[in-house]
Amino acid sequence: MARNVSYAVDAPGGRLEIVKDISLELNAGQTLAIVGASGSGKTTLLGLLAGLETPTAGDIWLAGRNLGDLDEDGRARLRRARVGFVFQSFHLLPSLTALENVMLALEIGRIDQPRERALQALRQVGLDHRLDHYPRQLSGGEQQRVAIARAFAGNPAILFADEPTGNLDRKTGDAVADLLFDLNERNGTALVLVTHDPRLAERCADVATMDDGQLRFGPAEDAGQTDSPAKAASVSRT
DSSP: EEEEEEEEEEEEEEEEEEEEEEEEEEOOOOOOEEOOOTTSSSSHHHHHHHHSSSOSSEEEEETTTEEGSSSSHHHHHHHHHEEEEEEEEOOOOOOOOOHHHHHHHHHHHHHHHHHHHHHHHHHTTTTTOOTOGGGGOOHHHHHHHHHHHHHHHHTSEEEEEETTTSSSOOHHHHHHHHHHHHHHHHHHEEEEEEEEEHHOOOOOOOSEEEEEEEEEOOOOOHHHSSOOOOSSSOOOOO
């Protein structure tokens, strides 16, 4: 949950407001797509919600913890235990096999039975026949499936995905998206998705558009015509 969150940086031309007074709430199993032009603040907002950046103003709760009450190490521990990430670039370690890439994330997070969990996650994404293959031996779609297995293996409370199909052709991207939403439904993991792909955004239960640092809820094509930014909006359906 985010409440009245803003983020600004000092720039040569003066103070630059990147995120402006945003509030939202996301519950278990919900899906939210954030769309908008490049430079509108989408990825910055994702980093704030994940505790990778500290807001200039406002409060963010992640898995029930107020990030403002935690130091950098505390936020990192919380991310390792409760958060999954999928990026446009797969971020796999080239010297490790598919199995080892997934296991490493679990071991860093000190999650029990890392090998068993990694094996199960790779089976879920259909890569149990590729366990000992290195990233260079995998297609782009297979590498992204390894990244998705790594993200879900620790059973996170929330998954942040930044352009997860951006480096894939349409057919492969559709297959990866199918997998992402299937695992989201099966695991009850909340999903926050940043994308430029309107077809992918439409698969989420809620869509919000970033425009000049503000978040507007509703269909992407109409978001710019709403009367007010979503500073008090919520995607909670409790």
